[in-house]
């Protein structure tokens with residue numbers, strides 16, 4: 286059972302450091318992970334160390350930076366091409382810090398392997414301007430084939446120009462899960478879509494977290510992180526008798 290973090294396990298917060306995991310959800314994830322039949326993991330755009338600290342459950346599988354780094358089970362994976370991009374991302378990060386300095390509430394978060402510009406805390410109306418400034422600032426690096434720009438909920442991201450995302454990370458985690466795992470992935474945003482495709486191609490379940498009728502490839506839906514929490518608690522109750 287694999288989960289995105291922000292917007293899936295926890296409501297999206299004004300600043301990433303205050304998006305703490307609800308205690309009940311933490312308890313349920315830990316309880317499921319204790320059971321032999323489950324492997325539990327979190328696949329996020331956050332940096333790996335940050336993600337591990339926010340979730341705080343030992344023994345889970347963690348994939349950070351949209352799957353460029355994975356830790357858990359028998360895996361200690363870093364995409365082999367990431368060192369080629371670190372100096373470019375650092376360069377873009379310095380330029381963005383300078384260019385976006387005048388935007389109130391802006392946060393440029395260089396997570397070493399990917400970079401996220403958060404404008405959730407910026408006043409209404411800054412979204413287009415921030416997007417244009419990120420595109421213009423990163424343009425030389427994009428033209429050189431070094432980085433690509435992706436978008437999510439109130440974020441613009443600068444990522445290495447690699448054909449690698451959450452779906453690839455999920456495939457890799459599944460290889461580590463023994464025979465015939467039934468994969469499930471829960472997510473709420475654009476970068477989760479290739480994760481949905483990966484689990485559905487493997488015969489598993491993809492669950493979009495958010496209001497109904499959104500454009501998504503996931504065939505299942507839960508309304509909110511609160512509903513994900515309720516589902517997890519229910520699953521623990523249903524699974525526990527068999528484990529004893």
Ligand SMILES: [Mg+2]
Nearest residue numbers: 289291292474
């Ligand atoms: Mg999310």
